[in-house]
Amino acid sequence: MTPADFYQRDRRLHPPALTPDYKTSVARSPRYSMISLENTVSEVTGPTFGHGDIDPIDNDLISNYAHTGDPVGERIIVHGRVLDENARPVPGTLVEIWQANAGGRYRHKKDSYLAPIDPNFGGCGRTLTDQNGQYAFRTVKPGAYPWRNWVNNWRPAHIHVSVFGTAFAQRLITQLYFEGDPLIPKCPIVQTIPDPEAIEQLIAKLDLNATIPLDSIAYKFDIVLRGRRSTWFENRPEGN
Amino acid sequence: MPQTLSYLRESASQTAGPFVHIGLAPGAAGFDIYRQELGHDIAGPNAKGTRIRVEGVVIDGMGSPVKDVLLEVWQANADGHYAHPESGTVEDGFRGWGRVITDFDSGEWSFDTVKPGPVAGRNGTVQAPHLNLWIVARGINIGLNTRMYFPDEAKANGRDPVLNLIEWDNRRATLIAALHQDGDIPVYRFEIRLQGEGETVFFDI
Numbered sequence: 001m002t003p004a005d006f007y008q009r010d011r012r013l014h015p016p017a018l019t020p021d022y023k024t025s026v027a028r029s030p031r032y033s034m035i036s037l038e039n040t041v042s043e044v045t046g047p048t049f050g051h052g053d054i055d056p057i058d059n060d061l062i063s064n065y066a067h068t069g070d071p072v073g074e075r076i077i078v079h080g081r082v083l084d085e086n087a088r089p090v091p092g093t094l095v096e097i098w099q100a101n102a103g104g105r106y107r108h109k110k111d112s113y114l115a116p117i118d119p120n121f122g123g124c125g126r127t128l129t130d131q132n133g134q135y136a137f138r139t140v141k142p143g144a145y146p147w148r149n150w151v152n153n154w155r156p157a158h159i160h161v162s163v164f165g166t167a168f169a170q171r172l173i174t175q176l177y178f179e180g181d182p183l184i185p186k187c188p189i190v191q192t193i194p195d196p197e198a199i200e201q202l203i204a205k206l207d208l209n210a211t212i213p214l215d216s217i218a219y220k221f222d223i224v225l226r227g228r229r230s231t232w233f234e235n236r237p238e239g240n
Numbered sequence: 241m242p243q244t245l246s247y248l249r250e251s252a253s254q255t256a257g258p259f260v261h262i263g264l265a266p267g268a269a270g271f272d273i274y275r276q277e278l279g280h281d282i283a284g285p286n287a288k289g290t291r292i293r294v295e296g297v298v299i300d301g302m303g304s305p306v307k308d309v310l311l312e313v314w315q316a317n318a319d320g321h322y323a324h325p326e327s328g329t330v331e332d333g334f335r336g337w338g339r340v341i342t343d344f345d346s347g348e349w350s351f352d353t354v355k356p357g358p359v360a361g362r363n364g365t366v367q368a369p370h371l372n373l374w375i376v377a378r379g380i381n382i383g384l385n386t387r388m389y390f391p392d393e394a395k396a397n398g399r400d401p402v403l404n405l406i407e408w409d410n411r412r413a414t415l416i417a418a419l420h421q422d423g424d425i426p427v428y429r430f431e432i433r434l435q436g437e438g439e440t441v442f443f444d445i
Contacts, residue, residue, distance in 0.1 A: 015381035024379030027301035034444040043445045045324035047337035098263025108259045109270040175254040198252040
């Protein structure tokens with residue numbers, strides 16, 4: 001039996017491999033065309049994760065590396081849903097995030113930016129979506145930071161996001177940006193995305209309804225993974 | 241006015257950046273935070289089949305090893321089943337998924353697993369044993385999908401429906417690992433060339 005395919009990935013929405021304004025892409029982008037595959041069981045399956053794999057505290061970046069107190073910075077909640085292109089929730093999927101601290105410094109031995117490390121902030125978190133595809137993290141808002149591309153490039157504040165979905169074909173890493181950040185249109189990495197609406201979709205919206213008054217401000221960020229075709233003219237035991 | 245379609249659009253990809261380890265392999269970034277990092281044990285203790293090691297390096301268009309790459313593998317068990325409800329059943333503890341990073345100095349990566357069996361293809365065909373690989377790194381805007389095939393499966397490789405989609409014979413060879421022995425362990429070496437001479441075949445899956 002041939003499994004139902006995922007919708008073709010729209011490669012005009014995603015950044016192409018070669019984007020010279022983002023200099024590192026020049027030597028790290030294939031020159032030949034990709035070979036397009038019709039899906040097999042190798043592509044429509046993917047790893048599954050359970051609550052035994054992670055801990056409840058893993059989604060709370062304010063407490064998961066706190067040693068002497070809370071981290072410094074703007075306390076925020078980032079929440080949203082993981083959906084597919086059919087607007088169906090993707091339940092039980094692993095969402096992993098990582099980010100710099102409030103000053104734009106990463107806890108990574110290769111980051112030499114002069115802004116200091118926060119002793120109480122690790123900068124990574126992970127969670128599983130619930131049955132409605134909902135996820136939530138508590139963290140501090142990351143700061144912008146400089147990077148060596150042009151001499152005066154600054155990344156907008158962002159959180160890196162990794163999602164699995166149910167299939168290896170849905171595997172996605174992206175970045176979350178924050179509403180109103182003036183660095184977004186200036187960033188060569190953001191601008192690798194050729195489609196302005198696709199950029200908008202990566203900008204989390206301030207969500208006052210989800211804030212915790214006198215505690216944390218909230219941003220909403222929905223993640224959309226590839227949808228899957230129904231096999232109208234083929235018998236599937238699980239139905240369409 | 242015609243009706244409008246209600247599909248959403250996939251979120252656009254962005255590079256994983258230079259500090260991908262913080263989120264997906266914090267031990268390598270230089271700190272411990274989680275009870276367990278995911279992706280270290282691919283096959284588990286109960287997996288049937290031949291224990292193998294897979295190693296390699298990712299090389300950029302200048303011929304230099306990429307030292308900040310993160311690579312994920314997705315594979316079937318020795319019977320050709322994936323650890324997923326749409327495939328068959330697998331041994332307890334067989335996950336079929338792994339995540340490795342490269343050595344910061346040499347760019348070398350490796351993982352231990354079992355050799356997968358042949359997997360069902362489309363329309364009744366059979367796919368040769370293979371590992372599905374996904375590569376992200378700074379400078380890579382969207383994760384690159386490729387496959388590693390086994391040099392000791394020449395007959396199955398010759399009939400593999402995916403390899404046969406590649407019309408250039410010499411490019412098929414870029415997906416076939418090299419085999420050597422390390423004591424009792426077969427070691428498959430797979431060099432991934434991102435660009436230029438011998439460029440690895442990448443798939444739009």
